[in-house]
Amino acid sequence: IIFSVQAAVDAVCKEYIGNTEDRAKVRDGLLDALADAFFVFSAIELARYHRDAGHPVYFYEFQHRSSSTLGVIPEFVKADHTDEIAFVFGKPFLAGNATEEENKLSRTVMRYWTNFARNGNPNGEGLEHWPQYDLDERYLEIDLMQKEAMKLKEDKTEFWTQIIKQTTEGKTEHTDL
Structure with a gap:
């Protein structure tokens, strides 16, 4: 059919x-x-x-809606495609109006990306464990607090x-x- x-x-x-x-x-x-x-x-x-x-x-879902989008992007829009890029490059520090939690999130994301660039593994001391994407399809939810999840x-x-x-x-x- x-x-x-x-x-x-x-x-x-x-x-x-x-x-x-x-x-x-x-x-x-x-x-x-x-x-x-x-x-x-x-x-x-x-x-x-x-x-x-x-x-x-190493698979992830970025879930944080930046405080800088308040009043700019409609409330029904959650974390958007490529929103994590601002955190990878430290934009919360440059903008100067981010929350302390967002500055911490940016530091965390930068550490994950740097570790991955250095040795092919994002994990490092003081970071929530980022599981390898295996047959259980484990991944990392990235928000103000990171956590492991399965089968997005x-x-x-x-x-x-x-x-x-x-x-x-x-x-x-x-x-x-």
């Missing part, structure tokens, strides 16, 4: 929006669907490919795996360029 584009759209709407008519819930569902499809699912698939090829992988959005990842499988079933791969 061929899974049509319309069937995929219907499945996404059912999964993320359901029967709600609440505009905020519809908006949040659409934002989650787009984020999961374009960022979360893709990142997890890439991490799995590298892990399965035998390479050490497992149900949504499985949903997108099935959508991709159904929409590409029976199609041939073109390898000639």
